[in-house]
Amino acid sequence: MAKTKTNTEDYLRMYRQMVRIRTFEDNANQLYLSAKMPGLTHMYSGEEAVAVGICEALKFTDKITSTHRGHGHCVAKGAEFKEMFCELLGKEEGYCRGKGGSMHIADQSNGNLGANAIVGGSMGIATGSAFTAKMLGKDDVTVCFFGDGATAQGLMYEVMNMAALWNLPVIYACENNGYSEYTKTEEIAAGSITARAEAFGIEAHQVDGQDVLAVNALTQKLVERARKGEGPFFLELMTYRYHGHHVGDINREYYRSKDEEKDWKENRDPIIRFRTWLVSEGVATEDEIEAMNAEIKKDAEAAVDYALNAKYPDVSEVDMHVFTDIKHALA
Amino acid sequence: MREITLSQAVNEALAEEMRRDERVFIIGEDVAEAGTPFKVLSGLVEEFGTGRVVDTPIAEPGFMGIAVGAAMTGTRPVVDLMFGDFIYLIMDQLCNQAAKTHYMSGGKLNVPLVLRTNLGATRRSAAQHSQSLHALVAHIPGLKVAMPSSAYEAKGLMKTAIRDDNPVVIFEDKLMYQDKAPVPEEEYLIPFGKANVKREGSDITLIATSSMVQVAEKAAEILAQDGIEAEVIDPRTIVPLDEETLLKSVRKTSRAIVIDEGHQSYGITGEIAARLNEKAFYHLDAPVLRMGAMDVPVPFSPALEDVTVPTPDGVAENARRLMSGEMIHAA
Numbered sequence: 011m012a013k014t015k016t017n018t019e020d021y022l023r024m025y026r027q028m029v030r031i032r033t034f035e036d037n038a039n040q041l042y043l044s045a046k047m048p049g050l051t052h053m054y055s056g057e058e059a060v061a062v063g064i065c066e067a068l069k070f071t072d073k074i075t076s077t078h079r080g081h082g083h084c085v086a087k088g089a090e091f092k093e094m095f096c097e098l099l100g101k102e103e104g105y106c107r108g109k110g111g112s113m114h115i116a117d118q119s120n121g122n123l124g125a126n127a128i129v130g131g132s133m134g135i136a137t138g139s140a141f142t143a144k145m146l147g148k149d150d151v152t153v154c155f156f157g158d159g160a161t162a163q164g165l166m167y168e169v170m171n172m173a174a175l176w177n178l179p180v181i182y183a184c185e186n187n188g189y190s191e192y193t194k195t196e197e198i199a200a201g202s203i204t205a206r207a208e209a210f211g212i213e214a215h216q217v218d219g220q221d222v223l224a225v226n227a228l229t230q231k232l233v234e235r236a237r238k239g240e241g242p243f244f245l246e247l248m249t250y251r252y253h254g255h256h257v258g259d260i261n262r263e264y265y266r267s268k269d270e271e272k273d274w275k276e277n278r279d280p281i282i283r284f285r286t287w288l289v290s291e292g293v294a295t296e297d298e299i300e301a302m303n304a305e306i307k308k309d310a311e312a313a314v315d316y317a318l319n320a321k322y323p324d325v326s327e328v329d330m331h332v333f334t335d336i337k338h339a340l341a
Numbered sequence: 342m343r344e345i346t347l348s349q350a351v352n353e354a355l356a357e358e359m360r361r362d363e364r365v366f367i368i369g370e371d372v373a374e375a376g377t378p379f380k381v382l383s384g385l386v387e388e389f390g391t392g393r394v395v396d397t398p399i400a401e402p403g404f405m406g407i408a409v410g411a412a413m414t415g416t417r418p419v420v421d422l423m424f425g426d427f428i429y430l431i432m433d434q435l436c437n438q439a440a441k442t443h444y445m446s447g448g449k450l451n452v453p454l455v456l457r458t459n460l461g462a463t464r465r466s467a468a469q470h471s472q473s474l475h476a477l478v479a480h481i482p483g484l485k486v487a488m489p490s491s492a493y494e495a496k497g498l499m500k501t502a503i504r505d506d507n508p509v510v511i512f513e514d515k516l517m518y519q520d521k522a523p524v525p526e527e528e529y530l531i532p533f534g535k536a537n538v539k540r541e542g543s544d545i546t547l548i549a550t551s552s553m554v555q556v557a558e559k560a561a562e563i564l565a566q567d568g569i570e571a572e573v574i575d576p577r578t579i580v581p582l583d584e585e586t587l588l589k590s591v592r593k594t595s596r597a598i599v600i601d602e603g604h605q606s607y608g609i610t611g612e613i614a615a616r617l618n619e620k621a622f623y624h625l626d627a628p629v630l631r632m633g634a635m636d637v638p639v640p641f642s643p644a645l646e647d648v649t650v651p652t653p654d655g656v657a658e659n660a661r662r663l664m665s666g667e668m669i670h671a672a
């Protein structure tokens with residue numbers, strides 16, 4: 011693995027954030043299986059190194075846009091378990107006061123401009139955020155997360171063209187997990203994905219999305235350059251989702267083999283790989299790592315308990331937030 | 342008579358029409374092996390092959406445009422739009438192209454295309470996967486719009502739609518896919534523009550579309566206990582609209598409530614109410630009431646979502662007030 015940071019604290023925080031994402035998802039899946047969560051949700055498990063490697067290269071003031079598979083981005087950009095589980099369960103204390111749910115979960119105060127249930131729907135938003143940075147002379151960088159499936163959306167090509175023409179500080183981060191819903195990427199994407207960005211003169215890189223240090227090292231460099239006006243950039247992060255497309259997608263052998271899933275989980279897991287590296291480099295001992303895992307597990311369980319017992323929003327909130335200046339739209 | 346689900350009914354309609362006419366094909370995301378996320382199309386690719394059950398990338402404007410061009414040149418596409426909410430993405434192809442081609446060509450070109458999609462809230466899917474957007478397309482001259490209220494309608498209307506030489510949009514209620522209804526084994530078609538009187542009554546007319554027909558029928562049962570006899574009418578298609586049947590009923594009952602799951606403002610309910618006011622004014626003893634979905638984006642939290650849609654109790658309550666001579670408005 012590539013070495014980028016020398017700071018022990020940074021390494022441990024990256025590890026912690028990856029485990030927090032995995033732990034969040036394990037609990038969310040459990041909430042679904044025990045019929046305690048309304049609706050469906052898309053698990054980020056397996057892709058942790060992407061969100062964490064990238065978000066750890068960002069400042070608090072930098073922006074991201076997220077997707078339907080957005081819990082990982084949300085955690086990585088600094089969100090807390092309690093407000094996240096509350097949102098997942100539609101409770102008042104959720105980040106979106108229960109109005110968004112899993113597909114729109116975001117800690118807005120950390121620069122997360124929202125998770126989007128429209129595939130590719132955030133590409134304009136991310137590029138517009140970069141436009142703001144340039145126009146107002148701020149050095150914020152925006153990262154646009156999207157899946158391989160979203161590369162089929164026309165909007166992407168319209169905004170990449172403008173981002174390139176105007177040197178906008180945006181990084182398009184394509185999480186290529188090999189599938190969009192129940193279809194393999196090669197069946198929906200002609201030619202090369204990075205070449206599409208290159209056609210606009212955008213510097214594009216393919217990177218191992220299961221290697222958090224590699225993702226982080228590359229992103230740090232690109233963020234730095236984007237801040238100086240050298241953007242936009244394009245990343246294709248090769249990764250894998252462990253669960254089905256959503257939690258209800260259980261019998262999936264018709265489109266994805268168990269052997270393939272096993273291979274990714276056993277041989278390329280981003281958390282196991284990083285943990286092994288941390289121990290072998292002497293950054294942490296096995297005991298320290300186990301203690302951290304246990305603490306995160308406890309945190310998550312406490313947050314789940316809290317959220318299960320938390321209040322639903324009062325029904326009078328239903329017509330709040332339709333407009334900024336009209337408190338109750340239907341009053 | 343045998344009972345089948347709405348999902349099976351749609352599947353049968355498509356299979357029968359594809360057997361009858363080899364120009365009919367299906368195009369959309371995950372329609373083949375996956376049979377759509379709702380599994381409505383399961384088995385069709387096995388019978389008709391991937392040449393006629395065509396999986397696409399996540400490129401709605403693209404495959405909609407291809408379908409329009411294909412329809413103009415000798416095929417009969419059935420476009421599968423996974424969620425009705427994605428209709429915004431294809432608006433240009435649907436409304437500027439498909440809807441106007443016959444007219445702009447002075448009747449020389451046809452677009453015999455079916456767009457099958459869905460509507461309906463209360464699935465806990467939040468604001469971008471829960472909308473009922475049929476009013477948007479019903480507003481555009483050149484598009485026919487069908488709204489099946491049970492498996493029986495779903496099959497008969499789909500077959501008629503496929504044989505129609507105009508672009509037709511069919512909205513299925515995604516909460517009704519597993520609902521069963523009697524459906525004959527023998528072939529049948531349901532004509533467009535012919536409303537169905539589901540229940541006869543002399544006191545008040547309840548006009549309802551799609552799943553709101555069930556709501557109206559339940560309201561009628563509640564009202565019957567109070568000695569109020571409600572007539573329930575399902576227009577089946579909102580374009581064309583069977584004004585005659587609606588007017589005949591209202592001239593008899595002198596009162597009407599129109600119930601639909603689209604947002605109440607500027608929607609189907611307002612259109613139907615206006616026509617009744619214009620054409621049956623002297624027969625009315627009370628204003629025609631509109632009951633639509635609340636004018637808010639659909640919230641995720643169950644505590645909020647459930648109050649946004651019309652309910653049997655709500656309809657019954659409004660009916661009682663109308664009967665007692667109160668001049669109310671529903672909003």
Ligand SMILES: Cc1ncc(C[n+]2csc(CCOP(=O)(O)OP(=O)(O)O)c2C)c(N)n1
Pocket residue numbers: 078079127128129130156157158159160161185187189190191255370399401423427430
């Ligand atoms: C515009 C639009 N089309 C279709 C969908 C339905 N849908 C939700 S997720 C998804 C697959 C997305 O694949 P990808 O972009 O690779 O992301 P992944 O789920 O693999 O993370 C589809 C087709 C949608 N939400 N929005």
Ligand SMILES: [Mg+2]
Pocket residue numbers: 157158159185186187188189190191
């Ligand atoms: Mg994908």
